[in-house]
Amino acid sequence: MRLLSLFALLLAMACPAAAHEIRPAYLxxxxxxxxxxxxxxxxxxxxxxxxxxxxxFPAECQNLGEPVGSIDGATYFExxxxxxxxxxxxxxxxxxxxxxxxxxxxxxxxxxDGTTEVARLTPEHPVLILKGVQSIPLIAWTYFVLxxxxxxxxxxHLLFVLALMLLIRERWMLLKTITAFTLAHSITLAGAALGxxxxxxxxxxxxxxxxxxxxxxxxxxxxxxxxxxxxxYPWVVAFSFxxxxxxxxxxxxxxxxxxxxxxxLALLTFNLGxxxxxxxxxxxxxxMYAALxxxxxxxxxxxxxxxxxxxxxxxxxxxxxxxxxxxVS
Numbered sequence: 001m002r003l004l005s006l007f008a009l010l011l012a013m014a015c016p017a018a019a020h021e022i023r024p025a026y027l028x029x030x031x032x033x034x035x036x037x038x039x040x041x042x043x044x045x046x047x048x049x050x051x052x053x054x055x056x057f058p059a060e061c062q063n064l065g066e067p068v069g070s071i072d073g074a075t076y077f078e079x080x081x082x083x084x085x086x087x088x089x090x091x092x093x094x095x096x097x098x099x100x101x102x103x104x105x106x107x108x109x110x111x112x113d114g115t116t117e118v119a120r121l122t123p124e125h126p127v128l129i130l131k132g133v134q135s136i137p138l139i140a141w142t143y144f145v146l147x148x149x150x151x152x153x154x155x156x157h158l159l160f161v162l163a164l165m166l167l168i169r170e171r172w173m174l175l176k177t178i179t180a181f182t183l184a185h186s187i188t189l190a191g192a193a194l195g196x197x198x199x200x201x202x203x204x205x206x207x208x209x210x211x212x213x214x215x216x217x218x219x220x221x222x223x224x225x226x227x228x229x230x231x232x233y234p235w236v237v238a239f240s241f242x243x244x245x246x247x248x249x250x251x252x253x254x255x256x257x258x259x260x261x262x263x264x265l266a267l268l269t270f271n272l273g274x275x276x277x278x279x280x281x282x283x284x285x286x287x288m289y290a291a292l293x294x295x296x297x298x299x300x301x302x303x304x305x306x307x308x309x310x311x312x313x314x315x316x317x318x319x320x321x322x323x324x325x326x327x328v329s
Contacts, residue, residue, distance in 0.1 A: 024149075025053060025095075027107040029088070034112075037082040041067075042075050044103065050076035053097040053105070060085040089132035098126035106146070118142050118266075139262050140269045147273020150252045151281070156208055156318065157245055158281055163215040163311055165285060166304055167222075168234050178282060180235035184242025185249055186271055192250035193258065193267055202322060204247045209318035211241040216312030219304055249274055 026042040043051045048071060067080035084091075088109075095105050098121060105121040107128055117134045120142055121127070151157055161181070168174045191197050215237065218230040230237050249271075258266045 024104040024106050025051065027055060027093075027095075027105055029082075029093075029107070029109045031088075031109075031111045035084050035087060037084065037088065039078075039080050039082055041078040043078075045071050045074055045076040051097075051101065051103065053095055053101055053103070056094045056096050057082065058084065058088075058091045058093075060091075061088070087132075088130050091130055093128045093130065095121055095126045095128075099123050104149070120145060134262070136262065136265065139266055143266045143270040144273040144276070146253075147270040147275075148277040148280075149273075150249065151274045151277035154248070154252075156205075156212060156315075157248065157278075159311060159315070160208070160212045160215065160241065160245065161278060161281065162285065163212060163219065163308075164234060164238055165282070166219055166307060167215060167231060173234060177235045177238045178278070181238035181242040181245075182275055182278070184239040185246030185274075188243050188246025189249045189253070189271055189274070190267060192247050193253050194263070198250075199247050201247075201251050204244060204251070206319055206322035207244055208241075208248055209315050209322055211244060212315035213312050213319060214241075216308045216315060219308035220312070222301075222304070 025044065026040075028040040030038045030040075032038050039055070041055055043053060045051065050071070061082050061084040064081035064083055067078045069076065069078040071077070089111075093107075098105060101123055104123075105126075107117075107119045107121060109117040109119075109130060111117075111132060115133060117130065117132070118139060119128050161178070164177055164181070165174065168177055188197075192199075215230070218228060218237075221228060222231065253267075253270055
């Protein structure tokens with residue numbers, strides 16, 4: 001527990017005010033008519049500076065007018081129309097500058113026949129060959145990887161899980177609590193992604209930060225020989241706030257969308273990816289604790305309280321920042 005608390009301190013202190021530090025770029029290509037396309041290009045930005053990566057289409061393609069660009073928050077948006085001789089099927093699209101970046105590009109291409117392609121471009125593989133079809137294994141793998149990357153890149157979600165781990169002292173209770181969190185966010189992830197219900201994104205993000213602060217406050221209030229409700233039934237806390245975190249996962253999934261003909265498969269594999277990433281994180285923390293638990297001599301209670309204060313401060317900063325974001329807008 002001492003090392004677990006130390007790990008919480010390190011993770012929390014490394015967190016910036018925005019919880020998702022490494023954000024992928026997003027390319028959407030919609031075929032609107034024969035050889036006519038609408039393009040949306042979204043790139044991470046800081047202030048008025050955007051990430052220097054650019055879309056390069058084949059030489060047979062020409063822009064129909066100048067691209068229209070704008071910055072909204074931490075994202076640069078660019079939209080334009082494109083005309084190509086023949087079809088884009090069988091041709092390649094390259095992301096210039098991606099090889100020297102630290103981000104990925106999520107690409108979604110929809111064709112007039114109802115077919116949807118989804119791909120993930122990386123610095124090692126910055127070229128996308130448009131096939132016009134999508135194999136089931138490729139869809140499954142693409143969405144699974146997206147799920148893993150989202151949870152491992154979502155520091156706020158991981159910090160919530162870590163706070164729960166600090167709160168729980170029994171492994172069986174930890175298993176039940178993580179299961180409750182998984183079940184809850186799977187419910188809202190599926191429902192929100194399929195459009196059955198929704199909540200505004202910015203208030204959801206602010207409340208997620210508040211959920212972390214709540215668990216941190218419960219850690220501070222722990223006393224020897226006294227079991228608070230959150231300690232006795234942490235799975236209730238995990239399930240309640242897990243419903244909310246699911247809306248956060250669903251928002252990430254909406255960024256790339258679901259392939260029209262394979263919605264259940266994409267939704268299932270994305271959710272499995274989220275769970276796999278979460279289990280990887282829990283397993284890594286437990287292994288680290290088991291291997292290095294003798295490194296520090298700080299008492300468990302003192303380390304837990306210190307970690308709780310740092311987690312609570314970080315979560316409060318997130319909450320204020322996110323609250324200001326949607327109040328101002």
